[in-house]
Amino acid sequence: MSQQDSLFNESNVYIPLADRMRPNSLEGYVGQKHLLDEGKPLRQAIDSKRPFSLIFWGPPGTGKTTLARLIAHNSNAHFITISAVLAGVKDIRAAVEEAKQYQSQGKQTILFVDEVHRFNKAQQDAFLPFVEDGTVTFIGATTENPSFELNNALLSRARVFVLKDLSFDALSELIEHALSDKEKGLGEYKLAIDEPCKAMLIEAADGDGRRLLNFLEIAGELAMAKDSQEDNSWLIDEQVLEETLTQSLRRFDKGGEHFYDQISALHKSVRGSNPDAALYWFCRMLDGGVDPLYVARRVVRMASEDIGNADPRGLSVALNAWDVQERLGSPEGELAIAQALTYLACAAKSNAVYTGYKAAMADVKSDPSYEVPLHIRNAPTKLMKELDYGAEYRYDHNEPQAHAAGQTYFPEDKGEQQYYQPVNRGLEKKIGEKLNWIRNRNRNRNKGRS
Structure with a gap:
């Protein structure tokens, strides 16, 4: 196949550089050494040609889809891919029927679901029985935390592997491969990039291999649009990169x-x-x-x-x-x-209010609905006053130091509680001293009664 032929698929649609550069073997796969080094569980499963259901969780452009394809290729399994963004239950059923046909021929099927977190519970449940009975081996890819987005039944049947942002060295290796590969990459065009510009490109990619290759392809086209050098080579320089990277391209998924x-x-x-x-x-x-x-x-x-x-x-x-x-x-x-x-x-720090609020809320949710003590009930009518609503209530402002010492405010069956515990920092140090003073007055008043 010529380099020109490799740029287009069977439908004569142009294939972007990032897709063309997908490796055909683990040896060409860049990054994720924490998963693929010799002796690692995932590597052992791949080498044994016995893949199991799993979920790849990681940022965009870290090789989730490529790794799924390599697993299928290495195990000689039929590979079906569906996108959870576009697919529905009908598409899942069609994929399962296709898998059954291959199963009848003694061939394993890997069902790869991209963006699997986009499937709702019903869609996830639709293929779960076929994962359980072995009709398909499920591989999901997600940029979201699986523990939040996938149901427990699916999580319990698939092992989660976390993919990381591609390192500087891994992205640098991707650039070198793309610039030197004459069949699928840009090797035919004799493009060059110096180290400072390479570093600039890698920084803009922000750990995303797909983004890096997309930038590199655009930069290459811009460089070649300029006048060529005498030796028919082109340089991706700082000016070209500034034209390529026209806006902030930091990765920030607003919901992810x-x-x-x-x-x-x-x-x-x-x-x-x-x-x-x-x-x-x-x-x-x-x-x-x-x-x-x-x-x-x-x-x-x-x-x-x-x-x-x-x-x-x-x-x-x-x-x-x-x-x-x-x-x-x-x-x-x-x-x-x-x-x-x-x-x-x-500022001085205290989580005393937060802790006290949570403790009080926990009590309220677990306690029965205690009645409000009579002496602190509202008594706007004659009948209520006759029923002793508000009786024996002592108005604090009429008491010495504006404090009705010994008066209680919790339900009688509940008893006094201390949810708010001021820390010994900032203003709360003074608040704590005030509360200790109040509690001492309450204790002394109650001792006098006894």
Whole structure:
């Protein structure tokens, strides 16, 4: 086959470089050494030609589909691929019928479902019986956390393998292969790229091999569109790359795993009192296209969950930042959010309110519906007063030091509880001292009664 012929499929449709460069053997597969090194479970399964049902979970462009194809090829299995984005139950049934035909001929079928997290429960259940009875060996690919997106029945029958972003060295190797391969790659065109530009291209790919090869193909076309050199070679230089990489191409899936990982990193940086890391993750998310208002809402959560009453001003700062973002938009609002993040990161920390709230809610959900004690019930009518609603209630402002010592507020059958435990930091240190004073007065009052 000539190089020109390899650029088109049977329907005379152009095949992108990223698809042409898919390897035909494990030796040509780049990356994921933590899964494919000698002795690793996945490598052993491939070498033994006994594939089992599995799920590949990882970012885009890390080789999930390629690895599934290699497993099928290595085990001489029939390979059926369907996309969960486009397929329905009808397509699943058709794939199963096709697999049954091959099964009758003694041939194994691997059913590869791309973006399997897009299948709803009914669609997942549709092929589950055929995974169980061996009609198909299931391989799923997902960019989302399988434990959140796939039902337990399917998860229990498939082993999950996590694929990682391609390293700098792995992406560099992909570039070298693509530029030197004369049959499927760009070798025929004598393209060259120097190390600084290669590094620039790899950085823009952000761990995604498919993205890298797409960029390389575009850059090659732009380079060749210029005047050729005397030796009919072309250089992919910085100017060509700047034309290729015309916009921010950081990976940020607004509903996916990277989204939640980065939000988690931002929140934990604030909790860990590291304003620099908080700014970094905030800028990473902005660079990837996050809605700043979403971050503003999360900052309010941080103020209550991790700072609380140790510095109540944190909540006001967070709400003000949200307000600025809504009123002024970008970039003024983003700067206000950055200000709130750094304030919260530097503030005294306490999760006492958060912990107390959760403990109280847990009690409420597990307890019976205790009655409100009579002395703190509302008594707006004569009948209610005759029934002793509000009787014996002591109005705190009429008591010494504005505190009705010994008066109780919990249901009688519940007894007194202490959910809120102020920490010995920031304003909560003073709050704790005040509560200890109140509790001592209550104890002394109750001792006097006894």
